Amino acid sequence: MASIKEYLNETANFNRRVEIITEFLNNSSIQLKELISLLEKLFDALKRSNNLINFLKNYSQTFETQMVKMGEELTTIKEKIIAYQTQLSFIEQITKQTRSSTDAIEENAHKFIKLARMITYLAENIEVKAYQARDEGKGLAVIARETYKVAKSSELLFRHFDELLEVIRKNVEPFSSEIDATIKDASASSKDLIDFLSSLKSVSESIELLKKFIRSIEKGSEIFSEVETKINERVKNIQKQLGDALYTVDEISIKSSEITNLSQILYEIYNIVNFQQNINKNPYVSKQLKYLLSENLRILKKINIGTSPSLLPQELLTELHYIINQVNKLYELILNNTGEVENLNSIMNKISGIKMDINQIFSNRSMIIDKIADFKKLLKEQLLIIENLIEVGSKIIAKLKTLAVFSKLEKSHSIQYKELIAPIITEFNQLLIRMTSSFNALESGVAELKTTLSRLDALYLQKDFVHLTLPDFSRIKIFYDDTLRVFETCFLNIKNLKGLINNLDKDNFLLKQHWNVYEEALFGVLNFQSYLQNLLSEKETVPYFVKSQNVFTINLFNDPVTLKPDLKTDATSQQVIVNYSTGLFQFGFGTGVIPGLCDEYTMSEDGREYNLHIREDLKYANGRKLHIEDIKAGILKGLNGPNRNLLEMIAGARDYLQSRDENLLWVKVLDQNRIKIKLEYPYLAFFSSFATNIADPYIDGELPVGIGPFKLLSWDRGKELILEANDFYYEGRPGIDILKFLITVDDDLGYELFKSGELSIYQPGLKFLQRVKQEFPELVITTPELSIQFLCFHCQKPPFNNKLVRQAISYGINVEKFVNDLLFERAIPAKGVFPPSMPVYNKRLGGYKYDPSRSRQLLSQAGFSAGLPDRYPLLVSDTVNSIRRAEFIKSNLNEIGVRVEINPLPWHDFLENCYKGNFLLCLQGWISDTGDPDNFLYPLFHTKSFGYTGNTFFFSNSEIDEMIDNARQIRNIKQRIKYYQEIEEKIIDEAPGVFLFHSLKTIVVRKGVRGFKPHPLSIIRAKYIQSIMSSGNREILSERLGSRFVTV
Template sequence: LSQKTSEFVSQIIELKNEMLKNFQMLSDLLVRSISDVEQGICFLNSAVDSFNENKKLMENLNTLTNEMVESTSQMIEQCNELGAQFRNLKEEYGKIEKNFPQYFNAVDTSAQTSEKILDMLNHYEKDVTILKKEYKTIVFRDSIEPITLDPAIKTDARSHEVIEQIFTGLLTFDSANNLIPAIADNFTVSKDGRQWDFTLKKNVKFHNGQPLTAKNVMDTIRRVRKGPNLNFIDYINEMIVLDDYRIRFILEYPYLPFLANLACGVCDITPDNFNPEAPVGAGPYRFIEWNKGKEIVLEVFNDFFDGRPPIDQIIVKFIEDDNEAVELFHQGKIDIMQITSDMIKKFSEDELVSGPVLSTQYLGINVQPDTPFKDKRVRQALNYALDREYYCRVILEGQAVPARGVFPPGLSSYNPEIKGYSYNLDRARELMREAGFANGLDQEYAIDVRDSKTSVHRAQYLRDCFKKIGIKIVVNPMPWKEFLERGYEGKSLLCTKSWISDNGDPDNFLFPLFHSRSFGSPGNTSFYKNSKVDEIIEKARSEPNVKQRIRLYQQAEEIIVDDAPWVFISHGVDSYAVNKKIGGFRVDPFGIIRFRNLWVE
């Protein structure tokens, strides 16, 4: 029993030790578990902290994403505009690429011809000192004389036509009316579009031999400020001559057509002590003489910076009678003449060149005097009384299209959706009744026109249209200069007019013709004033976004058409009779001839 008891006790002790060992292991596991739990809690806290930080990051990312979406939308719009510009650039490049082989062939042919000439000359044992050539002259017929040959004060197309040959500016237009550098060698512009720095070519001379410098440019712009063409440069705040061949312009605001304005003739550079009676410029032709009432003679300027033009002499002959001019053309005594629709049948098809121009023909109405025409309803009645379709088809023999508004087709701001005024005698008579003139106007009123057969004939058709609504009109023809001055001075109540673009920009129509700061010689001979129109035009002038700018000009046009300070008549097609020996002639959208681009075949 004692032995068994001893064995039992030994077993109990062994079991106790085993249990103690297990308890020790359990204790160790418990300690480790507690440690793992504590570590898990730490990890969990870290995860919570990370989650909070990630939440903040997600909120910031969401804000940034919204900003990126907005920015991307703006970028898409800008890319669309850039895409349109790129397509235009691609189209122009395509034209260059298409014409380049012809140009290269011409250069190659010229080089081969030059080599043959040199070979022929090398056969001679004597020196060749003079090569005689035929003196090439072009005679251009104009029906009226220029008013002035001073670029700073010219306001009429006839003056501009001659000025274009004698003078040139910082920039000019090529034969396709692309804007290209002239006196300027290069220029830079600041990011905000307000600072323009021009570097001039150093080989430019005036016709008197005087070198053209940056000071001449500054003095020229100052002369423009004093005349009727201030609106072309009134946004220039400051000019700084940096040295003899560099000038800086500081603009009041970024003005998109700034470069085009510098090229359109008004800003053509004149020398010191300029005399418009004996004008000196730096253009392709120099002034020789002006026999009043007969002709202006221009001679090629051999030192023209852009190369000597092919034509040696230009004679502008003033011949008022159309029949006489036609006869002289057929005799070979006139090479180029602009013709009206009733003259076209007197020429063969291969003598005619026609094309659209950026012009609008209209009847200007002076809205300031106390007459029935001060009432907008009477002016609107005049517009409804005119059958434009018949006028363009029959009176102008298809050489024009009806005008519904101010802007001509081909201008960036042209709005094909504008309704304008259709031919509607019932509506015209209704407006006359509303204005208190149910039986028409008691008094007879004059339409001032230029004293040419064509101008009188066209005005007579207007007279007959207005008679149908009780407005009695007499046609009052007068010499060109008197006609212009009466309009500038506000003495013309009604007058037939035409406006042609100087630079291809819509501002060149609305600001001079309808802004209240342009009364008189700058162009607003209707003396029309509408504060809302003024405000829109001024906003459009400083608008850098091209699409928005066009929308503003179209908005102003709609108000003007409703106010009817004009009877909107037509947009022109110009036609010329051109001697078959003349090469390079094309109808210019600005209505002028650039003789430097012509040659005699």
């Protein structure tokens, strides 16, 4: 026989099957995305190669013209080089002649100087002999002295002559060497050029190579056109398959979450009603049971079994294999043309090398022309001087000849001493003959040098430079090489493509198996419809006797900051708001979402468009009817409040926030019960945003009026808040008549109230945590809270705007000891932002391990080798526990040279100062609104979330902002988790704060309390709670599902 317990088990089994198939579809959707990406890359690559084909077609004619022109230029250059080579040979002859003439002149000049010196010595001897001849030698003595003077002057004159020849020789030698080298280079280049032209394939043959390549590529162009069309079509098909897969994931995940959460609540309420046998039965709880039965039935009837989505239909697989084969054909065509391209490239490389040689020849030619001009100028200058010297020398010779004649006359006149002077006079005449001969040879050499200069003057060398225009084959080569590289990449992509196609083909088979199991689990749940319908049809038989009011009391540590849903920023406010207000959706016992004011909805396949149907005849707690415009007004309030980030993905939200023009916001009222919302991008946690109460409709006032299970009656600040059951609540009036929240700032008061029986649920402070665990172990419930507590740096203010300083402090706090010494069993040390109970939690994170020496090292790198220079206020709330935690941090930081002063403030003042940025350091915390990773990172670390929205770090990093924005738009759960983990790692490296611990929520629940389950979002909802007493007012202890950890 069916039972609620069995129904709960079946929904749990169904949920597990949904998790399996959604994980499978998420993994497959990643592969489909990768397949689309590979096809798009392939298409882009083929398009690039097609551009090459079009380029070659258009360029071939130009290339052919350039090849013909190049051939003509090479012939002209060859002729010019041969002519130039002839001219250089002539110059070489001239330089040799110059060198020869210079050598001859030098030799004769040396002879002349030597003979002049001998005549000088002889003149001295003649003078001596003349003195010996006495009167007969007087005339000869005069001649001897004159000869000495003339010979001596000629010797000195021709020594200068030798210096002039040395100048000519120094210029002739290097000039001659350069001419020789140039002639050698020109000859070699000319020979290479002639050899190259002889071996070069004709221009027509080269063009034929090019045309053959183009014809081959044109075939590829035809293949490309076909493949292009097919890829475009198939990408669209696969995108549809991807959209179908993601839509299926969204659809069955939402439905599974709804039915799982509703079945859990149904089970709790059913147990309460069932437990009330033989006890004063509360009809309100029975009505709640009826409502939950009808909600479960309504959701079950909405679930469409549908058909298994196909990842890759067979015809699509066939088309993909065809595309692969065609791309391989293209690749083969490209590879087959490599020889032709390399052949052409080799020819052009040789021509390019020859061009460099040609350029060098004409460059040298220009240089030689300049050097010849310089040499001619120098030779002319030196010849002019030499000619002047020759002219003087000629006069000297003439004078010496005259003196020789006179010496002969003196010899003939001598009688007595003729034998004495005759030999020496003869010697003088002989030397003069030799000297005259040398001088004549010298004159002849100078004449030859002058003739050489005339021949050099007659030589004409033109400074023309013949340019060789090379066909621009580099463009062809670059495009071809690029195409080859692209196709090599394509080849790798094809291999990956094959692997993906094979995997997806296998996944098609596995998906059918998973879908069959999913359908079985779904049928297992749907089979309970008749059972649930029978329970719904049962009539109440047990009478209800009204006694006293059923009052339920919970303690809070502080007053709420606000009671308005759209303005809330703290967990205490939410504790109250969630009990008097309801949104379009609401949370189940975990972070799963169930219907709220919205009972029906449809979602577009791309996840960006929602049609929401609002329940009929909804009323506020004062009896006033809810209008559809109130729903839109609630959304507008939420967008104008500090939690706007939860709704900013609505299309037009940013424009609305700038202009306050409601028409820009894509929230459209369709009729009295329907509203349509469009999003800028698909956002997985969109329904969760509405479950946070920030967009709830309510009637404004000092005590706002909502559509929740309770109605606010009074608020005595610092003492208590009182709510009463809402008779107009659409789920049915709660079983509790009065719900009280007592403000117990002093933990002693809370403990005493619980011991005395005045508290139904006690939230103990740290002081009494161990005591209540010892005194009431069976009443204590502990559950992980989706929260993070941290030491917050103001990242805009020095010195905490320095990343190194922030990292230093992160290493300087012993988080493990902090948690062990101060929090006992109420927390888990944090290594990052996300709590361990979330799927996004990264076990690999190392965080900042306590390392004071590393802290001091980082401070030194930041320029604070002696520690930070000032004392820095540490802002905390004025509770004993907060101050103790601050003292621990102060002590740790003092050890690394960071001095802080603790500044405790009352709760509200503390929060205001944090939100406004009036601090340098503060101890803060964050409890998630939705349990989604975005609800940690966007409000805490995005630049747009400064202040009240949550970013009290005032941390701003454009790269992290962009990553957070991108993460919000990811639809695949697996990819989304991975990306959020990457963002978390970057945030930890930036160290905007020291992440201290994740709280464990401890609650003490009195015996006899039924229907309570601790919530990971740290909310206590009283609408399903019952406090059951026996007729003798004896508390009854019963099993509570709430003692188990909640899956989030």
